[in-house]
Amino acid sequence: MRFWLLQKLVSPVAGASIIVSLLPSPWRFPMRVIKGTSNRYLDIDLTTETWSVYTVTTEDLTSYLGGKGLALKIFYDRFAKEELAGIDPFGPENIIIFSMGVMLSSGASCTGRFEVLTKSPQTGLIVGSSCGGYFGEACKTAGWDGVIISGRAEGPLCLRIAKDGVQFEPAHHLWGQGTHEVQESLELTPKEGAAVIGPAGENRVLYANICSGHRFAGRGGIGAVMGAKNLKAIVARGKEVKYEPVLQKQFSDTVRKAKKYILRNQMSHRMRLYGTNANTRPGIQHGFSPVRNFRDRFHPDTEQISGEAMAEKYTTRHSTCRHCSILCGHKGHYPDGVFRQIPEYETAGMFGSNIHNFDSDLIGRWNEVLNELGMDTISAGGTIAWAMEAGEKGLRETELQFGRTDNIEAVLRQIASGKGAEAELAKGSKILSEQYGGQEFAIHVKGIEIAAYDPRAAWGQGLSYAVHNKGGCHLGSYLIGLEQLMGYMPPHTTLGKADWVIFMEDIYSGVNSLQLCQFTIYGILTEPVIPKYLPRFLLKIATITLPKIAMSLMNWSLLSRFFWSITGIRMNKWQFLKAGERINKLERWMDVQMGLKAADDTLPARFLKEKETAYTGKNTVVPIEKMVTQYHRKRGYDSTGGPSDGDLQKIMDTSRGKSRSITVRPSGRFFKTLYCRIVLAVLGWFIPAVACRKKSVQEEVVTFPEGFSFSLGVWPCGPSVTFRRRGRGLKKSGKTERVDMRVSLKSIEAAWLLFSFQESTCQSEANGRLSVEGELPHTCTFIRFMDKVEILLLPRFIAEKAVKKWVPVK
Numbered sequence: 001m002r003f004w005l006l007q008k009l010v011s012p013v014a015g016a017s018i019i020v021s022l023l024p025s026p027w028r029f030p031m032r033v034i035k036g037t038s039n040r041y042l043d044i045d046l047t048t049e050t051w052s053v054y055t056v057t058t059e060d061l062t063s064y065l066g067g068k069g070l071a072l073k074i075f076y077d078r079f080a081k082e083e084l085a086g087i088d089p090f091g092p093e094n095i096i097i098f099s100m101g102v103m104l105s106s107g108a109s110c111t112g113r114f115e116v117l118t119k120s121p122q123t124g125l126i127v128g129s130s131c132g133g134y135f136g137e138a139c140k141t142a143g144w145d146g147v148i149i150s151g152r153a154e155g156p157l158c159l160r161i162a163k164d165g166v167q168f169e170p171a172h173h174l175w176g177q178g179t180h181e182v183q184e185s186l187e188l189t190p191k192e193g194a195a196v197i198g199p200a201g202e203n204r205v206l207y208a209n210i211c212s213g214h215r216f217a218g219r220g221g222i223g224a225v226m227g228a229k230n231l232k233a234i235v236a237r238g239k240e241v242k243y244e245p246v247l248q249k250q251f252s253d254t255v256r257k258a259k260k261y262i263l264r265n266q267m268s269h270r271m272r273l274y275g276t277n278a279n280t281r282p283g284i285q286h287g288f289s290p291v292r293n294f295r296d297r298f299h300p301d302t303e304q305i306s307g308e309a310m311a312e313k314y315t316t317r318h319s320t321c322r323h324c325s326i327l328c329g330h331k332g333h334y335p336d337g338v339f340r341q342i343p344e345y346e347t348a349g350m351f352g353s354n355i356h357n358f359d360s361d362l363i364g365r366w367n368e369v370l371n372e373l374g375m376d377t378i379s380a381g382g383t384i385a386w387a388m389e390a391g392e393k394g395l396r397e398t399e400l401q402f403g404r405t406d407n408i409e410a411v412l413r414q415i416a417s418g419k420g421a422e423a424e425l426a427k428g429s430k431i432l433s434e435q436y437g438g439q440e441f442a443i444h445v446k447g448i449e450i451a452a453y454d455p456r457a458a459w460g461q462g463l464s465y466a467v468h469n470k471g472g473c474h475l476g477s478y479l480i481g482l483e484q485l486m487g488y489m490p491p492h493t494t495l496g497k498a499d500w501v502i503f504m505e506d507i508y509s510g511v512n513s514l515q516l517c518q519f520t521i522y523g524i525l526t527e528p529v530i531p532k533y534l535p536r537f538l539l540k541i542a543t544i545t546l547p548k549i550a551m552s553l554m555n556w557s558l559l560s561r562f563f564w565s566i567t568g569i570r571m572n573k574w575q576f577l578k579a580g581e582r583i584n585k586l587e588r589w590m591d592v593q594m595g596l597k598a599a600d601d602t603l604p605a606r607f608l609k610e611k612e613t614a615y616t617g618k619n620t621v622v623p624i625e626k627m628v629t630q631y632h633r634k635r636g637y638d639s640t641g642g643p644s645d646g647d648l649q650k651i652m653d654t655s656r657g658k659s660r661s662i663t664v665r666p667s668g669r670f671f672k673t674l675y676c677r678i679v680l681a682v683l684g685w686f687i688p689a690v691a692c693r694k695k696s697v698q699e700e701v702v703t704f705p706e707g708f709s710f711s712l713g714v715w716p717c718g719p720s721v722t723f724r725r726r727g728r729g730l731k732k733s734g735k736t737e738r739v740d741m742r743v744s745l746k747s748i749e750a751a752w753l754l755f756s757f758q759e760s761t762c763q764s765e766a767n768g769r770l771s772v773e774g775e776l777p778h779t780c781t782f783i784r785f786m787d788k789v790e791i792l793l794l795p796r797f798i799a800e801k802a803v804k805k806w807v808p809v810k
């Protein structure tokens with residue numbers, strides 16, 4: 001650290017920035033202050049190396065809360081219904097969205113997180129993953145609430161984001177480097193944060209992750225999507241903009257109260273002491289530890305990899321996301337002299353008891369290797385455990401064996417590099433079990449390996465895994481928290497479980513969209529007076545017999561108050577919950593279009609058939625079918641396993657309020673494309689004609705420089721028309737690669753709304769359906785110009801709908 005500081009002080013530019021940052025605040029340059037959110041996303045096309053600004057509407061922010069929800073809505077707006085299935089996760093058409101959330105950089109507890117969302121190569125469905133690295137805050141304080149990335153770079157690329165745009169830099173020299181190595185090579189200044197991939201992402205390992213600092217967006221192979229786009233790193237230069245809540249006093253009160261609840265919650269307290277590994281002892285006690293590919297549920301030596309044992313052995317210290325007050329991340333001194341990250345509970349479980357290893361030194365070392373290679377530890381551990389069992393049963397040749405540890409590190413490197421006998425483990429347990437057999441012990445849901453909680457110990461957690469849109473992630477609704485860790489609900493009953501999973505899924509979706517850490521939820525929900533002081537036995541009865549009443553005893557109004565005070569958009573706790581439901585159902589609807597079936601909502605056969613284990617407590621299987629049927633009925637899903645088109649529109653329309661009723665309805669694509677072609681052809685003839693005849697139109701044209709060209713069309717390769725200024729008029733010109741201003745409608749549906757005059761040019765831009773690449777003054781001229789063209793072209797009763805204000809044009 002000292003060496004780094006010295007180096008930076010010697011470097012004139014970075015040195016200057018450090019000296020400035022050390023000055024007392026009145027001497028520094030004043031920062032631009034944004035109240036609430038900037039509502040601006042960078043929209044980057046890697047293929048053409050161009051970028052534009054995508055503006056988020058207030059309606060979308062209100063309905064989808066920012067972060068994950070907004071990323072989902074952007075994804076939805078980009079594709080027609082029939083296009084969703086055909087998106088190749090590794091193709092240039094797939095988009096990857098980094099979305100920052102309204103709470104990031106507000107300074108409230110546990111708010112240093114951002115979301116990454118894309119179509120997953122591991123499941124073929126939407127996947128969102130949250131990360132606590134500094135990239136999010138750097139990007140947001142550069143003035144961007146998010147980044148949308150499409151296309152594919154020709155060669156390895158690094159993006160550099162600053163307040164005024166993006167630079168595209170070749171990154172051949174970084175290709176092949178590990179996640180921390182590459183962050184060092186990037187020589188980040190204190191203002192910069194990076195999101196990078198390791199070799200696993202480059203080689204498209206289906207469970208490759210994205211790293212920022214020492215935190216990861218782990219699940220579903222989002223790192224492989226970045227790799228397929230040849231995007232090695234994104235660096236954001238922040239601290240240019242300061243965010244302030246719109247309602248400062250309400251915000252401060254909410255922060256104070258939330259912090260009090262979070263700090264006094266027993267789950268947070270244990271995490272602060274022992275990290276997420278605090279769950280290991282309850283796992284041994286309640287039988288949810290994964291042992292030998294989830295065969296046994298119990299092994300006495302698991303105690304050696306518990307949080308308590310590691311805290312003592314490694315004299316641990318906190319190493320967390322920014323602005324955290326739970327402090328679940330830890331580092332410790334290992335016997336080899338290295339001060340390294342203590343593995344999370346899930347990593348310790350999957351690379352510990354699940355492969356019959358109880359050496360915590362080895363788990364710490366492998367955790368480091370996995371992080372450097374950029375691979376999700378849960379999926380890697382689950383796949384290796386499957387391979388061990390498949391080898392034991394003679395289904396596949398391998399040297400991997402339960403209890404054998406000498407070859408694990410080499411196998412991890414083979415997976416990440418795509419070279420060697422075990423390289424095919426990069427495909428994950430689902431694909432491999434379809435290839436070799438052994439599907440009954442491939443422990444995944446929808447292709448994602450489940451985390452280290454055996455659902456036979458908590459049936460609600462089983463339902464949570466089975467119905468989670470993303471697949472076997474434990475954080476869809478994390479019911480094991482209520483069932484086993486806090487003891488608020490009997491774990492072995494189906495009563496009330498569907499209601500609770502729905503409720504918690506909606507809360508989690510909301511929290512993930514605020515980008516508040518999910519570990520705050522139990523403190524916020526259960527620390528208010530009623531749930532805290534109500535006798536536990538009464539709560540246990542109420543949660544399963546009167547779930548709706550028990551839910552209303554909990555209080556999540558702090559979550560809606562966070563949103564309200566930061567954005568100034570009034571929201572109560574029920575509206576917050578509704579937004580969570582909307583986000584969930586929108587994701588589910590897109591998943592169904594991408595190929596999800598109702599039957600995919602299930603658990604691995606092991607949890608449904610294998611009752612007897614080494615656990616001496618209650619041995620059960622999970623009655624998943626009954627709970628899933630209840631869940632689908634209560635969610636209102638039809639036989640497809642998701643909401644019907646009509647139901648989706650209903651929940652999306654409700655959100656939009658009376659002022660806005662236009663909805664993109666993806667249908668009739670052929671007719672809409674034909675119609676848009678005709679309109680653009682008419683405009684191609686009409687615009688040059690009015691430009692040379694009508695004085696007020698000409699006044700707009702002459703503000704463009706001589707030779708200035710602009711195109712209007714449908715992104716990325718739909719119909720378009722190009723014009724160039726010649727003298728005082730405009731001429732239609734042929735399609736060219738380079739134009740001075742590109743006006744792109746995001747889809748044929750967006751073009752349909754504009755050209756059928758249901759939306760004005762202004763509205764279309766405000767609703768994020770139209771993007772303009774070019775200089776701002778030219779954009780404003782273009783909007784005025786188009787309004788005049790529409791007034792001249794259309795009968796007045798239509799033109800009045802199409803433009804913001806109808807005025808006669810001379």
Ligand code: SF4
Nearest residue numbers: 320321324326328517
């Ligand atoms: S509790 Fe853990 S995951 Fe959550 S913000 Fe803090 S360090 Fe990050």
